[in-house]
Amino acid sequence: MTTDTDTAEAEVEAPPAAKRRVPRHRLVLAAAVIVALAAGGLLAFTEKQRGASPSANRALVDAEATAKAVGDVSNALVKVLSYQHGDVAATEKAAAQLLEGKAAGQYRALYGQVKAQAPAQRLTLTTRVVRAGVTRLSGDTAHLLVFLDQVSTRNGKPAGGTAAAQLAITARLRDGQWRITEIRSS
Structure with missing residues (x-):
């Protein structure tokens, strides 16, 4: 009891x-x-x-091709999603080389605002890929899930905290280089 x-x-x-x-x-x-x-x-x-079948997804069986897709797409995202207020043209040039199709159109529409505001506001944006993985790889098309951190500065001083983003990316292999064809926020 x-x-x-x-x-x-x-x-x-x-x-x-x-x-x-x-x-x-x-x-x-x-x-x-x-x-x-x-x-x-x-x-x-x-x-x-x-x-x-799972074997049709080369991301599961081809480590070299998967690593190449992750590397190329990660490097491209860092280049096109980072900018320095004194040289926004460099980012625009990188985007012209690394983006195609729908992604290129989306980028042009958004980057016009950056070109106009970044120099006047003395903004710099630094993007870092935290983690990226290929969810599907078949033929010359790769689908990736990418986690990013972005830090902005104004006149060299922090202009806010770190912003995190999750993107779903579609890329195509052309001339041995993966180029981003679609960017979606996830």
Whole structure:
């Protein structure tokens, strides 16, 4: 038979683990991993529904081609999503070489604002690819999921915190180089 004192002692002896807080960066990392796993699971499910065999996805079997796609696309994103207020033309030139199709049109529409405002506001944007992975690679087309961090400065001083972004990228292999053909926020 349990008494009120037994219950009170059990409550007092409960481990303090339930009261511990998980650091914010671990929660963000856990959320990113969950999203990536869910995206991978959804991709696998849709491919199975379409009858495509996993072996048709070269991202699963061709490490060299997958690494090349990740490297080329990551380098391209850093070049076209970073700019210095004193030389916005360099970023525009990189975009003309690294973007095609829908991505090139999207970029031109958005970059017009940057060209007009960055020099006057003395803004610089630095982009860093945190993680990138190929979700599907077949023929000359690659689909990637890319996580970015961007930091802006004004006159060399921080102009805000780090902004994170998640992009779904489609790229095509042309002349041995992966070029971005579509950029979607995820």
